[in-house]
Amino acid sequence: MSHIKHKTIRMIKDKIFLIVVGTLTLLAILPLFHIIISIFEKGLPIVMERGLTFITGTLSEGGIGPAIVGTLMLTFMATLIGLPLAFLAGAYAYEFPDSFIGRGTKMLLQIMLEFPTILVGTFIMGLLVIPMGSFSALAGALSLALILTPYVAVYTEEAMAEVPRIYKEGGYALGCTRAQVIFKVITKMAKKGILTGILIGMAKVAGETAPLLFTAGGLYEVYPTDPLQPIGAIPLLIYTLVQSPSPQDHQMAWGAALIMLLIFLSIFVPIRYALKDDIKL
Amino acid sequence: MKILKKLDKFKLTTLPAIFIVFVLFVLMLGFYFINALPAIEKYGINLFITNIWQAAEDPAKEVYGLAAPIWGSIYTATIAILIALPLSLCYAIFVNDYAPKKLKHPLIIISDIMAGLPTIIYGIWGAFILVPLLRDYIMKFLYNHLSFIPLFNYPPLSGYCYLSAGILLGIMVTPFAAAIIREAYAMIPSVYKEGLVALGATRYETTKVLIKYIKPAIISGLILAFGRALGETVAVSLVIGNSFNLTYKLFAPGYTISSLIANQFGNAILYKYMTSVLYSAGLVLFIIGLVVNILGLYYLKRWREYVSH
Numbered sequence: 001m002s003h004i005k006h007k008t009i010r011m012i013k014d015k016i017f018l019i020v021v022g023t024l025t026l027l028a029i030l031p032l033f034h035i036i037i038s039i040f041e042k043g044l045p046i047v048m049e050r051g052l053t054f055i056t057g058t059l060s061e062g063g064i065g066p067a068i069v070g071t072l073m074l075t076f077m078a079t080l081i082g083l084p085l086a087f088l089a090g091a092y093a094y095e096f097p098d099s100f101i102g103r104g105t106k107m108l109l110q111i112m113l114e115f116p117t118i119l120v121g122t123f124i125m126g127l128l129v130i131p132m133g134s135f136s137a138l139a140g141a142l143s144l145a146l147i148l149t150p151y152v153a154v155y156t157e158e159a160m161a162e163v164p165r166i167y168k169e170g171g172y173a174l175g176c177t178r179a180q181v182i183f184k185v186i187t188k189m190a191k192k193g194i195l196t197g198i199l200i201g202m203a204k205v206a207g208e209t210a211p212l213l214f215t216a217g218g219l220y221e222v223y224p225t226d227p228l229q230p231i232g233a234i235p236l237l238i239y240t241l242v243q244s245p246s247p248q249d250h251q252m253a254w255g256a257a258l259i260m261l262l263i264f265l266s267i268f269v270p271i272r273y274a275l276k277d278d279i280k281l
Numbered sequence: 282m283k284i285l286k287k288l289d290k291f292k293l294t295t296l297p298a299i300f301i302v303f304v305l306f307v308l309m310l311g312f313y314f315i316n317a318l319p320a321i322e323k324y325g326i327n328l329f330i331t332n333i334w335q336a337a338e339d340p341a342k343e344v345y346g347l348a349a350p351i352w353g354s355i356y357t358a359t360i361a362i363l364i365a366l367p368l369s370l371c372y373a374i375f376v377n378d379y380a381p382k383k384l385k386h387p388l389i390i391i392s393d394i395m396a397g398l399p400t401i402i403y404g405i406w407g408a409f410i411l412v413p414l415l416r417d418y419i420m421k422f423l424y425n426h427l428s429f430i431p432l433f434n435y436p437p438l439s440g441y442c443y444l445s446a447g448i449l450l451g452i453m454v455t456p457f458a459a460a461i462i463r464e465a466y467a468m469i470p471s472v473y474k475e476g477l478v479a480l481g482a483t484r485y486e487t488t489k490v491l492i493k494y495i496k497p498a499i500i501s502g503l504i505l506a507f508g509r510a511l512g513e514t515v516a517v518s519l520v521i522g523n524s525f526n527l528t529y530k531l532f533a534p535g536y537t538i539s540s541l542i543a544n545q546f547g548n549a550i551l552y553k554y555m556t557s558v559l560y561s562a563g564l565v566l567f568i569i570g571l572v573v574n575i576l577g578l579y580y581l582k583r584w585r586e587y588v589s590h
Contacts (some may be wrong), residue, residue: 011484017485020377024371028459031452032395035406042409088298095291105299108306109577114505114574116512118539119563122546123309126316126560146305151300179290200397205475206400208541210514214546235401239515242405250409257405268397272390 035245036261043258046251054255059220059237064256066223070137070232073224074216075206077141082148083198086220089149090156090194091182097161112150120146121211128215135217137224137231143211148201155197159190196271204266207260209235282579313567316560320345323554328561332527340553347562349527349540353443354537354566357517358510358530360447361454365506366452369459370499373466374488389463396456404516407449412520415448416440420532435530441522444531450513454506461505461581465498466491468588504577508570513537514539538566 047054050062057063089105096102123144129135163186171181187194217230218240224231234256241253282521288296317430320328324345359588376388420437435442469491477487492499523544542559549555 012488014483014485017488021371021375022370025375025388026395028368028455029391029395031406032391033400034396034410035358035402038406038410039352039402073408085298085301088295089302091291092295092299095295101299103583104303108302110578111571111574112302112306112575113506114512116358116514116539116566116569116570118512118514118542119313119567119570122542122560122563124485125546127308143529149302178292181292182291194318207397207401209399209401209404209584213514213543235515236397238401238405242408242519246504253405254409257402257436260399261402263397264397264402265394267396272393276386 003115017150029191039261042251042254042275043256043261046255047258050255055259058222059252062252064220064234064237064252064259065275066234067234067237067256070216071206071225071234072135073227074140074144074212074231075202075234076150077137077227078144078205079198079202081141082145082201083152085145086152086201087156087194090153091187091220093153093157094160094186095178095182104163106154109150109153109157112146112234113154115147117208118210118211123213124211125214129137132228134228135215135230137216137227137229140212140216140231140233141227143215144205144208147208147211148205148207151204152194152197153174155200156190156194158256159193159197163189163194196275199267199271203264203271206265207235209233209239213239309330310567313560316557319558320557324558325482328558329565332525334525334553336555338552343552343554345554347541347558347565349525349542350538350562351565352527353446353521353535354511354569355441356535357446357450357521357537358507358529360444361365361450361510362503362507364448364451365455366459366503368455369462369502370492372455372459372465372491376463378484378488379468392456392459393451397462400453400516402479402497403449404454404519406443408519409515411449412440415445417543420444424532428433430529432529435528435532437532439522439534441520441534442532443521443535444453446517446521446535446537447531449512453513453516454510457509458502458506462495462499462500465495465502465584465588467499469494471473482565494583497580497587501577501580501584504573504580508573508577511537511566511573512539512570514543518543538562 020127050057051063053063055068056065057064058066067191089109093102093106093109097106120143124139128139128142132139160182166188167185168181176185212233213236216233216236218236219230219232220237238253238256238260241249241256244250286489321379328345328350329351332348333344333346334340335344372388372392376385380388395413416439418443420440422589423433424437424463473491473494474487477490482490517537517539521540523536523540524534526535528535531579541562545555546559549559
């Protein structure tokens with residue numbers, strides 16, 4: 001009798017465990033759906049009401065055009081600055097994983113990856129904005145580049161490490177130099193992984209707010225043209241609008257959040273799906 | 282000549298990049314030290330252990346103490362971890378052991394989307410949706426019925442408080458911790474599991490044993506998530522209430538280092554010492570972040586070496 005009872009208790013425990021695990025998993029992913037639904041619910045009316053003006057107009061016309069262009073410009077400039085640095089640093093960390101500098105580089109990149117982004121912003125402010133006397137697109141892009149670099153570098157290193165060693169040996173056997181083997185053979189084979197890293201890094205910096213607070217300055221009434229002048233960005237605009245007491249500004253903020261969410265999802269989801277097979281299960 | 286021989290074309294092209302990355306990092310640390318120095322010299326250790334914020338035009342009357350934001354950063358990040366621990370652990374177990382095959386990829390992708398979602402989106406949702414929800418359904422209930430517990434005896438007027446910030450941060454860092462734990466859980470050699478099942482263990486018993494096996498990975502995931510929660514700025518500054526409150530009471534508005542910098546840095550130039558004080562706060566965040574991340578990465582590395590052997 002007691003044996004059967006013991007077994008039932010174990011089975012009941014097992015069932016309870018399954019329910020708890022399932023519920024908490026649901027709870028962990030539920031916020032995403034709630035966020036998406038609330039943003040559509042609150043943002044869609046305002047975007048529909050203003051129509052195209054919302055995408056192209058300036059802030060006083062009821063649109064976020066300059067902020068969209070600003071985000072694109074900042075992301076593009078940050079990639080331009082950060083990419084070469086990231087690629088070379090990643091290649092070095094891949095080639096010399098056991099040397100002192102190689103190990104140090106990888107460690108440093110990983111630390112920078114997790115670094116509070118606001119500190120990057122205040123750093124660039126002291127370094128560039130105060131001496132130059134004004135907020136600028138360049139300062140904003142530089143702070144974003146500092147955040148992008150470790151991302152892309154770590155992805156580059158990991159993508160290169162995935163390439164089978166035999167190709168490297170083949171390259172050397174053909175008499176190639178180290179630079180040729182890595183920049184021509186390995187880079188080409190790791191192309192997909194590196195490109196993913198670049199895209200994810202760009203998506204990441206396009207959504208950053210904190211580093212832009214004290215570097216970009218914000219510009220929402222005219223379209224940005226000069227890299228030495230202040231520039232706006234969608235996340236920065238949302239942050240400013242949320243803090244305003246006026247309900248109209250809050251509406252704008254929801255609209256801008258919707259546009260941003262759509263941009264983010266349309267870039268991020270396809271990339272993630274393309275990488276589906278890399279997931280270890 | 283010998284040195285030149287050692288430097289091939291590859292090193293010649295990559296070393297400048299490495300050099301720039303290192304220099305930037307050292308420059309940043311040095312920059313924070315130098316800019317923090319005037320405030321540290323003026324206020325000494327009091328800058329970090331007292332809670333006071335008196336901005337004045339006259340530099341002699343300026344007094345600052347960063348205890349509240351330092352406490353707030355650590356407190357909210359701790360709440361976040363307490364929320365993220367059960368959620369991320371259960372997520373990892375569910376995805377690996379229980380989820381039907383069709384659900385696995387979507388679940389992983391959903392969690393990855395959450396980890397990458399721009400923080401301002403969490404911020405706007407937190408400020409306008411989550412905080413009123415928490416205030417009306419949870420905080421008021423706890424305050425009305427359980428306020429004999431000191432944690433809950435602060436009237437939840439606005440809802441912008443330590444708890445809201447902690448919960449929002451918890452939601453934000455859960456997918457990040459979950460990714461690390463899930464990967465570790467998936468890496469456990471299947472023989473262990475098969476052995477346990479062969480012994481007649483139920484799924485619950487099997488999981489209980491296997492979780493112990495990946496303990497270092499869980500710890501590192503949580504430490505890294507803690508570091509991320511510490512550094513988060515905009516989402517927190519929108520929900521924490523931004524006032525200098527040095528208290529453990531969950532419903533009291535507070536400050537974190539990053540939200541303090543975000544709020545005060547813009548007008549700090551008007552005062553003689555405030556900029557330097559904010560750089561000191563940044564330095565504290567810098568150092569805590571550095572220690573936390575190195576610790577987390579160390580555990581992760583140790584775990585990976587342990588598995589690969």
